[in-house]
Amino acid sequence: DAGITQSPRHKVTETGTPVTLRCHQTENHRYMYWYRQDPGHGLRLIHYSYGVKDTDKGEVSDGYSVSRSKTEDFLLTLESATSSQTSVYFCATTPDEGGSPLHFGNGTRLTVT
Amino acid sequence: GDSVTQMEGPVTLSEEAFLTINCTYTATGYPSLFWYVQYPGEGLQLLLKATKADDKGSNKGFEATYRKETTSFHLEKGSVQVSDSAVYFCALSEGYSTLTFGKGTMLLVSP
Numbered sequence: 001d002a003g004i005t006q007s008p009r010h011k012v013t014e015t016g017t018p019v020t021l022r023c024h025q026t027e028n029h030r031y032m033y034w035y036r037q038d039p040g041h042g043l044r045l046i047h048y049s050y051g052v053k054d055t056d057k058g059e060v061s062d063g064y065s066v067s068r069s070k071t072e073d074f075l076l077t078l079e080s081a082t083s084s085q086t087s088v089y090f091c092a093t094t095p096d097e098g099g100s101p102l103h104f105g106n107g108t109r110l111t112v113t
Numbered sequence: 114g115d116s117v118t119q120m121e122g123p124v125t126l127s128e129e130a131f132l133t134i135n136c137t138y139t140a141t142g143y144p145s146l147f148w149y150v151q152y153p154g155e156g157l158q159l160l161l162k163a164t165k166a167d168d169k170g171s172n173k174g175f176e177a178t179y180r181k182e183t184t185s186f187h188l189e190k191g192s193v194q195v196s197d198s199a200v201y202f203c204a205l206s207e208g209y210s211t212l213t214f215g216k217g218t219m220l221l222v223s224p
Binding site for chain 2: 004033040041042043044045048058090092101102104105106107
């Protein structure tokens with residue numbers, strides 16, 4: 001495995017509260033991604049990063065922000081959590097684009113009540 | 114834009130049966146194609162890949178051939194085991210774009 005740790009693994013929070021999920025990698029991979037996984041939708045890209053302080057939006061970025069101040073850490077923040085953001089969130093990394101496979105963390109299960 | 118379509122599941126098989134999970138794609142160029150597998154409670158793991166037409170990816174008895182003429186990348190295994198029960202995702206990556214995933218197909222194998 002690429003040494004990807006997601007924290008927390010489980011979280012329950014209330015509507016309207018801010019939430020930050022952390023992804024930490026030990027492989028020095030340049031690219032990092034946040035996906036959410038929902039039944040019937042597969043995996044959908046939220047945001048990704050192509051280097052320190054370099055990030056871009058994915059297909060479902062509304063309500064989320066990210067930051068990458070160090071190569072090894074990629075944070076996903078829900079500014080004001082909503083019930084529609086209840087999901088399983090996966091972080092993934094890869095050393096380069098153009099066909100390289102992704103390495104995934106084990107996910108964070110977030111429940112917004 | 115790019116898209117991936119997989120057969121809906123669950124696919125239910127008895128041990129030692131033959132497996133096919135269909136995957137077709139839409140892309141503007143010449144993508145790389147992947148199959149990922151997700152076991153319960155875990156993240157996705159790369160199962161196999163193919164980077165150009167007619168390439169065959171293989172791993173752990175699973176195979177898939179990149180068919181450009183039919184824009185397909187069907188996953189096959191000759192004899193499934195209970196331990197193959199998982200969710201399988203087909204995906205593509207086109208040049209310097211991010212991965213596009215299908216919705217996943219759950220496979221359930223009974224003894």
